[in-house]
Amino acid sequence: MRAAVGDGPVVITGAGGTIGTAFAVTFGALGLPLVLGDYDDMGLAVTGAQAMAAGASQVRTVQGDAADPEVAEILVDACADLGGPSVAIFNAGICVPGLTWEQPLELWQRQVDVDYWGPVHGVRAMVPAMLERGAGHVFAVSSGAGLVAPPGMGAYVSSKHAVVGLMESLHHELARLGSPVRASVVCPGNVFTNIADNSLLSLNIDPEDFELDGVAAEVDAASRAGVDAGAPAQTVADAVVEAVLDGRFWVLPQPELALGALDRYQRLADGRPPADLL
Numbered sequence: 001m002r003a004a005v006g007d008g009p010v011v012i013t014g015a016g017g018t019i020g021t022a023f024a025v026t027f028g029a030l031g032l033p034l035v036l037g038d039y040d041d042m043g044l045a046v047t048g049a050q051a052m053a054a055g056a057s058q059v060r061t062v063q064g065d066a067a068d069p070e071v072a073e074i075l076v077d078a079c080a081d082l083g084g085p086s087v088a089i090f091n092a093g094i095c096v097p098g099l100t101w102e103q104p105l106e107l108w109q110r111q112v113d114v115d116y117w118g119p120v121h122g123v124r125a126m127v128p129a130m131l132e133r134g135a136g137h138v139f140a141v142s143s144g145a146g147l148v149a150p151p152g153m154g155a156y157v158s159s160k161h162a163v164v165g166l167m168e169s170l171h172h173e174l175a176r177l178g179s180p181v182r183a184s185v186v187c188p189g190n191v192f193t194n195i196a197d198n199s200l201l202s203l204n205i206d207p208e209d210f211e212l213d214g215v216a217a218e219v220d221a222a223s224r225a226g227v228d229a230g231a232p233a234q235t236v237a238d239a240v241v242e243a244v245l246d247g248r249f250w251v252l253p254q255p256e257l258a259l260g261a262l263d264r265y266q267r268l269a270d271g272r273p274p275a276d277l278l
């Protein structure tokens, strides 16, 4: 690990959540320092304690909104006296179901702010610091919904697609520079977490009061059932550690997800309509 990226801190946004905790504990167990971000200070404290118990050399926490560019700067500043960031994982995310034309605009915009602009701010803050130290690896957590487009979550799907494009473009830029700094995109399939209710709570919506009907309710139920039957978060953390070591761009913790993407492009080439995978 140290040979690949040095021994600076690992920055993780959304660290108070389920996948964020798996990242923190897994990188902590490697004895690295961690800089953890989330707007949920309780979640941050719990994750920080777990990461210290796992072996992290130290943990710093930054409570703030991943959609705020200043918070991204605070996260990078928190790494400065530790040699600058070695790894940064833009993991904070929310997903609120609803049909594309029905979902209230403020819910649309908030998802784009967190799920798309969050990684943009992260890249813009972390990459210059990594270029300066001549090492580092940035990861953005997209989704299988960044490779195929299920219904009933248009804001999430379009943000996660944009994140794939962002990281691919960044990958080419770094390669053209001949820089050792790497960029990767992580596309998990379903992972067992509480993202559906957490996302509503983050918007001050009580999940009990959030009502959908018709097609929106159908696809929400299918999506929740998929997440409930999803892989353990550790699968995602293990795939990212492996990607730091082998420098791979595409990180698919559930490799079978590539089949859906291949089918999508085959349909594109054949002129057939896309498949509804939900």
Ligand SMILES: NC(=O)c1ccc[n+]([C@@H]2O[C@H](COP(=O)([O-])OP(=O)(O)OC[C@H]3O[C@@H](n4cnc5c(N)ncnc54)[C@H](O)[C@@H]3O)[C@@H](O)[C@H]2O)c1
Residues within 6 Å of the ligand: 013, 014, 015, 016, 017, 018, 019, 020, 037, 038, 039, 040, 043, 064, 065, 066, 067, 091, 092, 093, 094, 095, 114, 141, 142, 143, 144, 187, 188, 189, 190, 191, 192, 193, 194, 195, 196, 198, 199, 202, 227, 230
């Ligand atoms: N669970 C899945 O099936 C799944 C699948 C693919 C991708 N993902 C992605 O994985 C990432 C982590 O999700 P999770 O499933 O662990 O959910 P989670 O709800 O357990 O964790 C998300 C964390 O992000 C934090 N967060 C949300 N918005 C934030 C903001 N604006 N600023 C700071 N922190 C914020 C939350 O407080 C929470 O701690 C997300 O980007 C999600 O889109 C999840």
